[in-house]
Amino acid sequence: MSDRVQKIVAELPELGDVTGVWRTADRCLAEGDNVFLADLGLALAAAGRSDGGRSWQYSSVLDHVLRSLAVTPGPGNVAQALRLISSADGAGAAAREFSRYAASLLASGQPAEDLSVVFTGKAPEELRACLVHELVLRGVDVERVPGIAGWATSPHWRHHPLGTLPLTLSELEGASDLLSYSARGSSHPMPYGPSRDRRAKVAAAAHAPSAEDTTTPAAAGLIGAAVADWVEKSNGRVEARVFGLAAPLEAVSVPGALPALGLECLRGAGRKTAVTVAACPPDQAWRVLFAAASTGGAYHHGARGAYGRLAAWRSLAGLCGAAGTDPVEEVEARVRECAWYDFEAGTPWFERVAWDIGLVTVCSERRRLAVLAATDTD
Structure with a gap:
């Protein structure tokens, strides 16, 4: 020295x-x-x-x-x-x-x-x-x-x-939104949050088929992979659920179906607290999941790019019904077969600060619906 x-x-x-x-x-x-x-x-x-x-x-x-x-x-x-x-x-x-x-x-x-x-x-x-x-x-x-x-x-x-x-x-x-570094700090975009990049709301129909909660611990863990750090290393909450539907779910019925599922994140939603649902292209879902995993929540810097990429693909696999061990090419094919939506609601579950995510997938046969909701605060 x-x-x-x-x-x-x-x-x-x-x-x-x-x-x-x-x-x-x-x-x-x-x-x-x-x-x-x-x-x-x-x-x-x-x-x-x-x-x-x-x-x-x-x-x-x-x-x-x-x-x-x-x-x-x-x-x-x-x-x-x-x-x-x-x-x-x-x-x-x-x-x-x-x-x-x-x-x-x-x-x-x-x-x-x-x-x-x-x-x-x-x-x-x-x-x-x-x-x-x-x-x-x-x-x-x-x-x-x-x-x-x-x-x-x-x-x-x-x-x-x-x-x-x-x-x-x-x-x-x-x-993909990547972190940008300098000697004095870093920055990154946040493609989620309350009323962020909202698209046209999907009109709700009066009827939605009945649903059965089929969530397993393995499925919940896979779906929530991209936001695991929000809970483990910050102040976050995550709800990852899978439902089997009694009949095919039409696109116009998705907004009506969500509040009827018994989701914790939508508890209290009703006439005064509406649930807003919008169509979400698969690449936007990827963007949200990758940013959530790679940059983390309020009190953690996330998994960075490489492991953020892995976690995002695991969440996509869980949401579209693939296995966590399936090759990325197979997961991507299933992702494109699904209908994707994002949602938000002003319920007490969501912190509505900056870190709010609501994603829904309906698989190609329209008999399986998966949900990922996440929120965090500083």
């Missing part, structure tokens, strides 16, 4: 504002001294482990250093970021989450060709797996990028959870 790095690390816990250290890191990177940034990051990571995470200053500057190296194109920046990322390699949940984050940063800021070092040098396998699909989501043909293609097409990682995802985007995925 150089004297300069040692001095910064020693003085950090006494600082109430670390933006001056950020500026020092920024100047060094602008001058091409990415080795100094990586050395500082490694020292900060070690200090944070010794400190037991008590000093927020270590994690704040470490995050800035990682972001700066990962999102700034330039000679050697990826290699130095990789030094820092590889130091956190391990089998625990924290190490896996760090790799997901790092992969999202790298894919958002670096040319694909510069990322080949991740696949040819020393790097965590989780980082490589996530980076492949972060690049796929950004339209990169990973099977044609030297250094990446060999690893991405190798059968050795097919046992990995992400190994079941295709290396090209489907038509549904063309509307």
Whole structure:
């Protein structure tokens, strides 16, 4: 550890504002001294482990250093970021989450060709797996990028959870909203929420067939995969249900059918609290589910792009009646056979802040209806 790095690390816990250290890191990177940034990051990571995470200053500057190296194109920046990322390699949940984050940063800021070092040098396998699909989501043909293609097409990682995802985007995925990063922060769109992008309401008919709740724990878990973090790591609620219908359900009857299903999210709906239902193209459903999974709810950053992609496909599978193990191509075919709707209601169940989702599918034979409702608040 150089004297300069040692001095910064020693003085950090006494600082109430670390933006001056950020500026020092920024100047060094602008001058091409990415080795100094990586050395500082490694020292900060070690200090944070010794400190037991008590000093927020270590994690704040470490995050800035990682972001700066990962999102700034330039000679050697990826290699130095990789030094820092590889130091956190391990089998625990924290190490896996760090790799997901790092992969999202790298894919958002670096040319694909510069990322080949991740696949040819020393790097965590989780980082490589996530980076492949972060690049796929950004339209990169990973099977044609030297250094990446060999690893991405190798059968050795097919046992990995992400190994079941295709290396090209489907038509549904063309509307994916991706996180955007800079050294100072990140941003992302939220394609859901109260009265967001509403379409023409479907007219309600007087009659809807009777329905039987056929939800199983497995089906509920599959349908809710994209919003699992909203409950587990934030303040969210999720309702995932499946119903068998006594007769085929016509499109005009969907608004009338929903309030009769006994959904918790629609408890209290009536004349004064209407349920608004609108036709929803499948690619919009994908967009909502992917954003929910990849960016998370009010108090969690989500699964990032790669695992967000996996979770979105799992939710789509559950909603259209496919199995979670079915290939994406088969799931997409079933998705397109279903009729899709989104809905909202001003009931007490929905927080109506920013994180509200209501999706309904009616399968091709019109005898199965599935619902995913989710809400979260800060």
